[in-house]
Each structure stands twice: as structure tokens, then as C-alpha cells.
Amino acid sequence: MDLIVQKFGGTSLSDEQSRRHVLRHIVREHEAGVNLVVVVSAMGRSGEAYATDSLLDLIRQNGNALPLRERDLLLSCGELISASILCSLLNAEGIPSVALTGGQAGILTDNRFGSARIVEIKTDRINQCLAEGRVVIVTGFQGMTTDGEITTLGRGGSDTSATALGAALSADIVDIYTDVDGILTADPRWVSNARPLAAVSYEEICNMAQNGAKVIHPRAVEIAMKAGVPVRVRSTFSEGEGTLVTHAQILRSQGIWTDKTVTGLAHVRGVTQLAVLNQDGLADLQLRVFRAMATHGISVDFINVMPTGVHYTVSDLDTPIAIQMLQGLGFEPNVRKGCAKVSVIGGGMNGEPGVMAVIVEALTNSSIPILQSADSNTTIWVLISEEDLAEALQALHTAFGLHLSPGLGI
Amino acid sequence: MDLIVQKFGGTSLSDEQSRRHVLRHIVREHEAGVNLVVVVSAMGRSGEAYATDSLLDLIRQNGNALPLRERDLLLSCGELISASILCSLLNAEGIPSVALTGGQAGILTDNRFGSARIVEIKTDRINQCLAEGRVVIVTGFQGMTTDGEITTLGRGGSDTSATALGAALSADIVDIYTDVDGILTADPRWVSNARPLAAVSYEEICNMAQNGAKVIHPRAVEIAMKAGVPVRVRSTFSEGEGTLVTHAQILRSQGIWTDKTVTGLAHVRGVTQLAVLNQDGLADLQLRVFRAMATHGISVDFINVMPTGVHYTVSDLDTPIAIQMLQGLGFEPNVRKGCAKVSVIGGGMNGEPGVMAVIVEALTNSSIPILQSADSNTTIWVLISEEDLAEALQALHTAFGLHLSPGLGI
Structure with a gap:
């Protein structure tokens, strides 16, 4: 039964x-x-x-x-x-x-x-x-x-x-x-x-x-x-x-789901992008930055470590304390508040060429700057200004045809 | 501790x-x-x-x-x-x-x-x-x-x-x-x-x-x-x-409490007195009455069994069903609704003469009829009309001096 x-x-x-x-x-x-x-x-x-x-x-x-x-x-x-x-x-x-x-x-x-x-x-x-x-x-x-x-x-x-x-x-x-x-x-x-x-x-x-x-x-x-x-x-x-x-x-196997490239979109608002530039060529700049964040329990995301410095995001709520920590280390970060993280999710995205191209094209056509991006096997993330969020979501939704036949025919 | x-x-x-x-x-x-x-x-x-x-x-x-x-x-x-x-x-x-x-x-x-x-x-x-x-x-x-x-x-x-x-x-x-x-x-x-x-x-x-x-x-x-x-x-x-x-x-033994005759008064309102007279000289009238009450889960109180019949009380809430039961047995009870039961309570009352006399005197002086009474070692109960309740309680309270030095000096 x-x-x-x-x-x-x-x-x-x-x-x-x-x-x-x-x-x-x-x-x-x-x-x-x-x-x-x-x-x-x-x-x-x-x-x-x-x-x-x-x-x-x-x-x-x-x-x-x-x-x-x-x-x-x-x-x-x-x-x-x-x-x-x-x-x-x-x-x-x-x-x-x-x-x-x-x-x-x-x-x-x-x-x-x-x-x-x-x-x-x-x-x-x-x-x-x-x-x-x-x-x-x-x-x-x-x-x-x-x-x-x-x-x-x-x-x-x-x-x-x-x-x-x-x-x-x-x-x-x-x-x-x-x-x-x-x-x-x-x-x-x-x-x-x-x-x-x-x-x-x-x-x-x-x-x-x-x-x-x-x-x-x-x-x-x-x-x-x-x-x-x-x-x-x-x-x-x-x-x-x-x-x-x-x-x-x-x-x-049941034919309900195919390797469709993109399944859906998700987003998070209220994100701040922080950039700390390594103007003095410090060997341990990245370590000192992230250790400070961890010590104060600040979640970080969109981490992008380069020889020239680091970019990362924190929640707007954590921004004041994060800035204070960085200044305490002698760094003066570039701060961009009011960002949004858009996630383009698809289990079949892995190895599928051209997904990023579709994203960049859709946002560029709408004149929406991509502030940062990241990707995994199943998701591509882009950081944009929160002001652009509605337009970006709609443009991506259309670009991937999600309004046409999502879920195979519902 | x-x-x-x-x-x-x-x-x-x-x-x-x-x-x-x-x-x-x-x-x-x-x-x-x-x-x-x-x-x-x-x-x-x-x-x-x-x-x-x-x-x-x-x-x-x-x-x-x-x-x-x-x-x-x-x-x-x-x-x-x-x-x-x-x-x-x-x-x-x-x-x-x-x-x-x-x-x-x-x-x-x-x-x-x-x-x-x-x-x-x-x-x-x-x-x-x-x-x-x-x-x-x-x-x-x-x-x-x-x-x-x-x-x-x-x-x-x-x-x-x-x-x-x-x-x-x-x-x-x-x-x-x-x-x-x-x-x-x-x-x-x-x-x-x-x-x-x-x-x-x-x-x-x-x-x-x-x-x-x-x-x-x-x-x-x-x-x-x-x-x-x-x-x-x-x-x-x-x-x-x-x-x-x-x-x-x-x-x-601690001298807190003496064998004071009466400690306090309590009362219950909403009581109905029922009287079933044994005009036909039935041998089992009482049995039939109380068995009928028990069968229908009706609590009875103030039971007074005499050769001439029975008096007892029920809650006003149970009165309609009690009357219906009695009529079903062929009896036509005398019904007095709106009674109150006053309890005169005293652990030292046992064997103390004159308590009932004080009660009767107090109520008689206030022209309050006693409809029925009962007593135990520690309590005397009187049934009166609910209309008389306030006056009866005050009269008894005064008669036993409860307003003067109750509880030995509080």
C-alpha cells in the first residue's frame, strides 16, 4: 500500500x-x-x-x-x-x-x-x-x-x-x-x-x-x-x-526531464561588492583580508583573487563592520553597495557551450553591466546593480526561453 | 535547606x-x-x-x-x-x-x-x-x-x-x-x-x-x-x-487554632428542592426515585427520607430532566426552584451544643424560612430561598461573631 x-x-x-x-x-x-x-x-x-x-x-x-x-x-x-x-x-x-x-x-x-x-x-x-x-x-x-x-x-x-x-x-x-x-x-x-x-x-x-x-x-x-x-x-x-x-x-530515464540547459533563475538582493587592491605588493594581503572576515563571522561570496588584489561580496548588513575591519588592517576598499546576485541554474549546463555567451549577450543588449561573475557545473552567477535586477531577470528569462516551455509542457 | x-x-x-x-x-x-x-x-x-x-x-x-x-x-x-x-x-x-x-x-x-x-x-x-x-x-x-x-x-x-x-x-x-x-x-x-x-x-x-x-x-x-x-x-x-x-x-498544639465552634460560611446557589409524597403508601417509592436519578446521572443532595415521602435537592440545571423522570414513574413532585444551600462549617462543632440553635435564632429573627436542614460532625447545612441568601449569610456571620476575631487575631 x-x-x-x-x-x-x-x-x-x-x-x-x-x-x-x-x-x-x-x-x-x-x-x-x-x-x-x-x-x-x-x-x-x-x-x-x-x-x-x-x-x-x-x-x-x-x-x-x-x-x-x-x-x-x-x-x-x-x-x-x-x-x-x-x-x-x-x-x-x-x-x-x-x-x-x-x-x-x-x-x-x-x-x-x-x-x-x-x-x-x-x-x-x-x-x-x-x-x-x-x-x-x-x-x-x-x-x-x-x-x-x-x-x-x-x-x-x-x-x-x-x-x-x-x-x-x-x-x-x-x-x-x-x-x-x-x-x-x-x-x-x-x-x-x-x-x-x-x-x-x-x-x-x-x-x-x-x-x-x-x-x-x-x-x-x-x-x-x-x-x-x-x-x-x-x-x-x-x-x-x-x-x-x-x-x-x-x-x-522517465523522459520527464531532459538535459535542458537552464532550468530557472534565482536571485539575492542587498549585496555589497568590496575590492581591495594590492598596491603595495603584499604577499599575504588575501590571507589577512579573509582571516579578518572569518574572525568576525562575516560570510563572503563571489571571491575573486588576483595578483592585483581581491574582489568579494558581503551582505549589505555586514558592510559597515567589514569596512571597519579592512580599515583596521590599513586597507581602503572600493565599496559598491546595492548589488544583486543573479543565479542561472541548470543541471544540464555542465560542459554545454554557449550558456555564458547567452547571458552576456542578453545583459549587454539591455545595457546592464556585469560587475563580476562565477560559475560551477550547474550554475552561473552574475553580480549586477540592484537597479538593473528586474530588467536583467526578464532578459535572461526570455533569452533562455523559460517563458515558452519550461518543465516540458506544463 | x-x-x-x-x-x-x-x-x-x-x-x-x-x-x-x-x-x-x-x-x-x-x-x-x-x-x-x-x-x-x-x-x-x-x-x-x-x-x-x-x-x-x-x-x-x-x-x-x-x-x-x-x-x-x-x-x-x-x-x-x-x-x-x-x-x-x-x-x-x-x-x-x-x-x-x-x-x-x-x-x-x-x-x-x-x-x-x-x-x-x-x-x-x-x-x-x-x-x-x-x-x-x-x-x-x-x-x-x-x-x-x-x-x-x-x-x-x-x-x-x-x-x-x-x-x-x-x-x-x-x-x-x-x-x-x-x-x-x-x-x-x-x-x-x-x-x-x-x-x-x-x-x-x-x-x-x-x-x-x-x-x-x-x-x-x-x-x-x-x-x-x-x-x-x-x-x-x-x-x-x-x-x-x-x-x-x-x-x-501550636495554639494557632482552638476549638472555635464555627470557622466560616459557604454557599451554593441554583438549587431546586423536590418533594415526592408517598400518597399511595408505596413500599419502594424511595428506591424508585433515587434509582431513576442515578440512572440519569443526576446528583442529589439534602436527601430526607420519611414515611410520608422524600425530599431532596438537585441543581437547577438538572431540574427539567429530574421532573420528567419522576413524571415517567407516575409521580407528581412538588418543585421549589431558586433555592440556596448555606453551609456553616467548623471543625470544632462536633458535640458542641447550641450551634443549631444559633442558626435557627439568627434566621428566624431575619424572618428567613428554613426549607430543610442537615448536619455532620463539622458542618450544618440549611436550605433557604435564594432571595434570602444575602441576608441569611450576613445574619449567620454576625451571629457566630465571624466579623470580630476570626482566625484568632488577623
Whole structure:
């Protein structure tokens, strides 16, 4: 018998109409005889009474001095409330269900409160409940240590709960329900004709997430990838099949996915480019620069080391401290704030000639200067001015034909 | 070293000013070097976002179809939130603390969800935290089964958590903080000169609670009584010592408590008196009446069986069904709705002559008819019309001198 893990975000449970949609997906699979494990997040919208942020606001009023252990205790309530609401909904529909905390569901974690890692999932209890014909509701985002401490997995952790349960239970698929129709070729707020993809590989979705696309959490994807459990990112509010995420070779063998050069675009705003020129011919300039950044916990990106000096980027938020550090070393960096990093992602890009040429042509035709670039087997990154972002994304989207037949025919 | 269990109701944590008072009591004992276990309830006021009733409202919107097990999961959040808030408050004050769920605190219960009983308390974890110099915050009202199921103890359960912890830890005292200055001689909303008592016996407070006084939960008292742990009922908002509750003989030996005839008054409103007259000389009339009440789960009180028939009382809420039952048996009861039961309570009343005479005289002088009466070693009950309640309570309070020197000199 099939086993499906469904994950619903908290917003899907916070109003009557959304709940009807959630129920529809559960009822459909339940009536088809599928064993169902449903992972729920806390209600999400900031300001709602039972949202994670509202729980934290209770503490902030007191000066935000809650130890991490107790913070996890508090936050765990958000998912407990969501799970209870879903249980009552299913009950009203006559569908037998059981709500389990992370610990009761057998999700054992280490004791890094606030960002715990799943160590093991003991599936006995879930399997027993499934054997009794129940829909098993599991609170996402949380687990328990072997000592009985309640832990949370950090933000985005409910996706991880879902894929980890899918892996442990050898689920046929993990359905991540969201408010969009799947994984899109680009952020639709920036590219009006962005379209959903039928399928992407694990590697591609990881690239998208790491490069700023708000899709599924990379940690969640890694777990699914390791276990080979397919994931579907789909909409709570439609009947669309969404985007299938699995190994590239599976997609290829099933003819769902070809070695299309470019799958999608992602971007990150708020980037500062720093250039430190080696005017004095220092042997250890690069070392001193990056050691200073590391000492102060500043993430660096787009590193470009040349004999004449180094270029790199930091988040705009880190810019003041980065400049201060460099000046402390006696360097006077060139600073360009307000940049954006655009990622052109494609699992089939490897060795494919001409991708960079298309990028340069598209941006040049739009008179958009490329401030820096980098590339890997599956991604090409370009740094541009944030002012040019909308035009650059649209030009690249068009140049790679992503508006025409992305995802092979969706 | 002393060990004190403090219990704070949820209202004490729901606004800034109340929290300051709670802190004051904790800081005072902590600075005196006392080992402290603090039991908290969920925020209490109906309509507050995190109150127990508000959590249940989330479910009522869906038709109230939550299984008891999941209802307990949901309700347990209320105390978790209170405990987290208190932990952050103590943290801000630099007082080391730890917040434990009922299960983490070792409170093991049976699996009667919604009204679980404490089976055992494993105190290792609490003792370890105390040894580390921490204030141990425990979520009241809840426990855990040996299978890891979260249970709640039913309404008023936080008092029970506190006295059960006091008993298991051999606490020196259990302080139940409330919004009044202790246990009063009568309900101050009805008797304007009601006064706090310095001390009452376990038996007396049980009598008061069972007869309608809103004091501490009787189950909580029974646990304290069995273990001989003294309890103090005192105000969050003052520095008064409140009312000491312990064995009568201890109070007597310490000279705190003498065999004063009457300690206090309690009352219950909304009572209906039913009279079924045995006009046909039926041998089994009484049996048939009470069997019918029992079959329908109707609590009866003030039972007075005579050859001429039976008198008894039921709650006004049960009156319609009780009448219907009696009519179904072919009886036509005399019905007097809107009665009140007044309890005159005194551990030293036993064998003391003249108490009933004082009651009758006081009520007769106020022209208040006594509809029925009953008595035990420690209590005399009179049934009167609810219209007469205020005058009757005041008359009895005065007649027994409760306004003069209750509690030996408070």
C-alpha cells in the first residue's frame, strides 16, 4: 500500500477556506487507500495569536531573555496547536486520526536547542497508528532528545521533518504543499511570465534555495536526496501536480526531464561588492583580508583573487563592520553597495557551450553591466546593480526561453 | 535547606504588574536560600489569546470534535507558555531557572485524558535542577503516562500538581498564591465584613470547597493532608501570610487554632428542592426515585427520607430532566426552584451544643424560612430561598461573631 507524507504550512490551517483545501488533499489520498502521515507547521502569519512570531513576542515583552531550551518548549506549542486543529477537522469528517508530537512520532534529535539535527526516527508508533487505519498527524519543526527534552529544528524545519519522515518510512512521495503551483522558473514578483516546472533534480532545487529562491529548505532536500525519496512541491489551493523533485537520472530515464540547459533563475538582493587592491605588493594581503572576515563571522561570496588584489561580496548588513575591519588592517576598499546576485541554474549546463555567451549577450543588449561573475557545473552567477535586477531577470528569462516551455509542457 | 512549592494562577502572569508581584515572591524566597519549585497555570482569563478557554475556542470553531487525547495535547500548551514567560522573567532578573513540562518533572499519570490522576512523581530531575541552584518551574495541570502521552488533570489541576509535588519532595510548605488574602470567613461578594482566617484544618477547607467556596481544589487538599504537607493560601498581591492549612491537631498544639465552634460560611446557589409524597403508601417509592436519578446521572443532595415521602435537592440545571423522570414513574413532585444551600462549617462543632440553635435564632429573627436542614460532625447545612441568601449569610456571620476575631487575631 502506498505511503505519502504531506506537509502543510501553518497558513494553510489558519483560516476556514484554507482548511477546506487541506482537507480536500487529505480526503483524496485517504479515500484512495493511501497511508498518510501529515506534517504541520505552526500558524505562520506574523501577528496571528498562535503564530511562532506571536509566541516569541510574548517573551520579547520581557526583554527576550529566554534560554534556548525553554524557547524550544515555547515554540513547540505552535505546531501542537496546528496539529490539534487538524485532528479536530478530520474527526469532524469522520476520518480517524492521531496527533503526535515530534517526540511521540519517534523523531530523536541531538540537543542543540533551536537548531537541532535529527539523529534517528523510530517509526514503530507511526507504523502502529497507520496499521490501525489512522491518518497520523505529526508536529513539524520539532523533535525530542533521548533525555526527553523538546527541541526545534530551526526555521524551515517542518520541511525537514517531512522529508526525514518520508525517508524513515520509505514513503512513496513527500508532498510539500505551499501557496504556489510548484517551483517556478523565476520569482513571479520580478518576472511576470515565470512558469511552474514539471520537474527538477535535487541538485537544482538545492541550488535554487541556496541562491535565494524561496522554495523548500536545502537541508530537507538533502535528506530526501540521500534516501532517494521523491518530493513534490505543489499548491494547497489547486489540483495541479506541482513540481516533482528527484534524482536527475530518474527524471531523465522517465523522459520527464531532459538535459535542458537552464532550468530557472534565482536571485539575492542587498549585496555589497568590496575590492581591495594590492598596491603595495603584499604577499599575504588575501590571507589577512579573509582571516579578518572569518574572525568576525562575516560570510563572503563571489571571491575573486588576483595578483592585483581581491574582489568579494558581503551582505549589505555586514558592510559597515567589514569596512571597519579592512580599515583596521590599513586597507581602503572600493565599496559598491546595492548589488544583486543573479543565479542561472541548470543541471544540464555542465560542459554545454554557449550558456555564458547567452547571458552576456542578453545583459549587454539591455545595457546592464556585469560587475563580476562565477560559475560551477550547474550554475552561473552574475553580480549586477540592484537597479538593473528586474530588467536583467526578464532578459535572461526570455533569452533562455523559460517563458515558452519550461518543465516540458506544463 | 528549606524547600517551598509555590503555585501561581495564570492571571498572575498575564499582565506586567501582576508579574512583578510574582517575581517579588520568588525573589524573596530565593534570596533567603530556599529551594523553590514554582508551579504555573495557563493564563486564565477567558478571551486572552493564550488562555485555556481560548485554546478550546480554536477547536469549537470546527465543531468541537477533538478526541480527549489530542485535547490534552492542545491544552498542555497553555502552561508551557506560562512557564516560558516566567523563565524569561527570572532570566532577566539573573535568577537561574529551568522550565519543565509535567512529564519532564516526573509527574506520571494514568491515561484518563482530561481528568488523569497522578500515579507517581519521579523527583530525580527536579532534585538535580535544585542541586544546581535553579528555580524549577513546572507546568501545572499536566503530566505524562509511562507511554509518553501528555495528559491533563482536569480543571483546578494546578493546585493538585503543586500539593502532589510538595508531597513527593517533602516540601516544608506549599504556597498557593491567589487573588485574595487567604481563606475568608465567607464570600466577600455576599458578606461585606468577611475576614481572612489565620488557619484552618484540612477537613475544614475540604468542607468549604465541597460546599461551594472557591478556595483550593479538594483533590489537592486530600493529597496534602495524606502527606501531612502544610499549605498556605495567600495573596499574590500583598505580603500577608495568608491562611495556613494543616492538620487540626497541629494547629491546636501550636495554639494557632482552638476549638472555635464555627470557622466560616459557604454557599451554593441554583438549587431546586423536590418533594415526592408517598400518597399511595408505596413500599419502594424511595428506591424508585433515587434509582431513576442515578440512572440519569443526576446528583442529589439534602436527601430526607420519611414515611410520608422524600425530599431532596438537585441543581437547577438538572431540574427539567429530574421532573420528567419522576413524571415517567407516575409521580407528581412538588418543585421549589431558586433555592440556596448555606453551609456553616467548623471543625470544632462536633458535640458542641447550641450551634443549631444559633442558626435557627439568627434566621428566624431575619424572618428567613428554613426549607430543610442537615448536619455532620463539622458542618450544618440549611436550605433557604435564594432571595434570602444575602441576608441569611450576613445574619449567620454576625451571629457566630465571624466579623470580630476570626482566625484568632488577623
